[in-house]
Amino acid sequence: MILRIDRLGVELPPPSTPDPDGAAAVQELMGGKFGELSTLMNYTFQSFNFRYRQGARPFYDLIANIAAEEYGHVELVAATINTMLTGASIDDVKHGAYKQHYLFGGKGALPADSHGKPWNGSYVHSSGDLVEDLTHNFFLETGARSGKLRVYEMVDHEAARALTGYLLVRGGVHQVAYARALERLTGADMMKLFPSPRIPTEKIPECQPHIEQGLHLKLYRFSPNDYREIVAVFNGPHPETGEELEVVDEPPQGYAPNDLPPQDDVFAPDYAPEEIAEIAAKLRKSAGLPDKVTGIVANNGGADAKGRVKAKI
16 A cells, blocks of 8 residues: 655755746656656556565565655656646747647646657556566666756756655666665676766756755665665665665655646636635535645645645554
């Protein structure tokens, strides 16, 4: 079962100047071959199909747990795209190449790449062979990090930069995790054999705050009681910095998402959103809920000045 926490992995800025072309580029990080949907579904199906779990528990725990983090990365990419589309005018994109966001997306993210091609299951590799799947995962993370850097260079919108800075660091952790798993199984040092991509994250401004927090060293455990044997694999010095790797026994502290405003021109969430709000208020009152909405978003005073909140399991 999946336990969902209504937070984002990184703090995103509120909507500012719309950037529909940039949002189309960020779609590659969603539904491209090396996008977050691919990392999520590869590790998810590998964990679903994993045989002899008790005999190979540390490796199963690693794959299953990273899959849980990837779910959050999919949401983070979607939140970034939605932020960049907020306030965009349909007139501004009539002659643009990426019309899907408006024609059937409601100015929202889609499970598709930067050309509008839908993500598909042929991107999933789940062979059942542990070494083969771990090797595939290592190179999947390699391609994913290269893609993030290209989007970083192509799109200068502050939301896209916040996204890619964070994902470059976290993707590096996953790449190290799969390399370390293969080293434990086969003796092959993947980071020495295939030192790619060569991304100096410490020189990227949007990566630096996450490195200062040690996020390049930490693998979070996304379960109250399970996946405890990750520590048998994810340990020792970081292959690039020599710092000690760490398994954190809880999910990361999250950031409240921005509550994006209605976009009436695409009927999101309706042509008259205030009517929905009135209905929701009546339903909440009849259910005995408090007058104040219980959910937390960054722009309603529900979080502290930095928008950061602690998620409890």
